[in-house]
Amino acid sequence: MPHLPTHKVLLKLAKSAAKKIDLNTPSNLSKIDFEKIDENLTPNMRALRLTMSIADQLFSMGVAASDVVHSALAITNTYCKRPVHIDISYTLLTISQDRGINKEPLTMIRTITTRTTNYQTIQSLQELAKMIRSRQITLFDAEKQLKKILESSKSYSRWMVYLSDGGIGAGISILYTGSIPIIVLSFLIGFLTSWILDKLDRIGVPSFFIQVIAAAGVTVIAAVLTNFINNYEALDIISYINPTLIAISGIVLLVAGMMIVGALQDAIDExxxxxTARILKVIMKTGGIVLGVTIGLYIAKKMNTNFATTPDGLALTSITYQYIGAAITAACFALGNHSRLTGIILSGVVGVAGYYCSIIFINNGMEAIPASGIAACAVGLSSTVISRIWRIPSVATISAGIIPLVPGITLYNGLMQVVQNSPGTALFDQGMGTLLRAFMIAITIAAGASFGNIIGRPMRRKLIKLHNKLPSLSNLSIHKQNKS
Structure with missing residues (x-):
């Protein structure tokens, strides 16, 4: 065999291999050993992917944009050599890294889809971010921990969520009355409304139409109840039922009071x-409620039934019942968002404390707007301080604590007055004033909660340092045994 140059031998072998495997034939593609890119990511890229996943989960479950960015930057500052830029614009999460003049920049973009809020998952993710920031966990272990958190996320059943929403309806009723029949009916209406919302959401109905259908359904139920009361006035138990309060107990689950506070929180954080996107969503959802109530009132009119669908004529009950209602509302809100038992109890306590602060200042001559802001500041401060001690996310207790303060019903009242009256009339102007009042209350609550959170963080760090310096109970017991 004649001697051939090395390059000719290699060329001949390549041609022989090409004859055996036709790369254009689909059946032969499986024979090629393709490189699995995902299994060979650089540590830098893995860190960015980890950051993206944690930020996506937190923001989609309602955590404020500033807190999400703060947690994400803590991760990239730990694992990445080059600085990272993170931007959130409601439905889009962007992470970008400039790797110098010799390498292309890296940019990751992910569309954010709203998820059901789960405070237990939020707590686990925030604890993981804190471990990364304090350099207590490697990148590989952090990835394993994230996978474990997402795969074993704990949540309550749908029926428990329905019950918690029924509890919110009952809690709102207790603010206005101590009547057992009304409280029970409010609970049932809240339960039914939550069930309707969940069923419509699961079949993919847009949120605007969900609001319309649910609000119309609640109004029609209240109209039927009113008609029943008018026909059976002789029954003693019927005479205690207020259809207006029954309607409000269902509508309160639809109002976007917390959403407008969250929107203004993001505006304060720049x-x-x-x-802007969240405020527009508030307008659309509240507009859906107004349209649904209007349709329900039209149906009620055809039934020769008239009743008020706004709580303007309702008066608050005794202060004791108000505190009970505030505690139930806050605790049930935490339960509906899958908080742990400790978080549920603390949310009820913080809710009562915030409501107590607002009542104290209002009774001493302060207007509701600044009083709500001061109460929200107290809620934000106390929630931030106790969050690390009791191992619950501060967003859980802050959100639940300000629930009795949020102006959801005020916002709904203003829109109803604007829709039902012509421009230039006194009631129309009153409605515009009510809307402005709701907006100002929401601003002060958002500002107060944010400021309380800011001043609470250094206080929390000092308390943690003091706690770490104190001798543990086990050390004290050992010391006593040695002395004896």
């Missing part, structure tokens, strides 16, 4: 695109 995430203006996110804040």
């Amino acid at each position: 995430y203006y695109l996110t804040a």
Whole structure:
């Protein structure tokens, strides 16, 4: 065999291999050993992917944009050599890294889809971020921990969520009355409304139409109840039932009081695109409620039934019942968002404390707007301080604590007055004033909660340092045994 140059031998072998395997034939593609890119990511890229996943989960479950960015930057500062830029614009999460003049920049974009809020998952993710920031966990272990958190996420059953929403309806009723029949009916209406919302959401109905259908259904139920009361006035138990309060107990689950507070929170933190999108969502959802109530009132009119669908004529009950209602509302809100038992109890306590602060200042001559802001500041401060001690996310107790303060019903009242009256009339102007009042209350609550959170963080760090310096109970017992 004649001697051939090395390059000719290699060329001949390549041609022979090409004859055996036709790369254009689909059946032969499986024979090629393709490189699995995902299994060979650089540590830098893995860190960015980890950051993206944690930020996506937190923001989609309602955590404020500033807190999400703060947690995400803590991760990248730990694992990445080059600085990272993170941007959130409501439905889009962007992570970008400039790797110098010799390498292409890296940019990751993910569309954010709203998830059901789960405070237990939020707590686990925030604890993981804190471990990364304090350099207590490697990148590989952090990835395993994230996978474990997402795969073993704990949540309550749908029926428990329905019950918690029924509890919110009952808690709102207790603010206005101590009548057992009304409280029970409010609970049932809240339960039914939550069930309707969940069923419509699961079949993919847009949120605007969900609001319309649910609000119309609640109004029609209240109309039927009113008609029943008018026909059976002789029954003693019927005479205690207020259809207006029954309707409000269902509508309160639809109002976007917390959403407008969250939107203004993002505006205060200078995430203006996110804040604008959330405010528009508040307008659309509240507009859906107004349209649904209007349709329900039209059906009620055809039934020769008239009743008020706004709580303007309702008066608050005794202060004791108000505190009970505030505690039930806050605790049930935490339960509906899958908080642990400790978080549920603390949310009820913080809710009562915040409501107590607002009542104290209002009774001493302060207007509701600044009183709500001061109460929200107290809620934000106390929630931030106790969050690390009791191992619950501060967002859980802050959100639940300000629930009795949020102006959801005020916002709904204003829109109803604007829709039902012509421009230029006194009631129309009153409705515009009510809307402005709701907006101002929401601003002060958002500002108060944010400021309380800011001043609470250094206090929390000092308390943790003091706690770490104190001798543990086990050390004290050992010391006593040695002395004896």
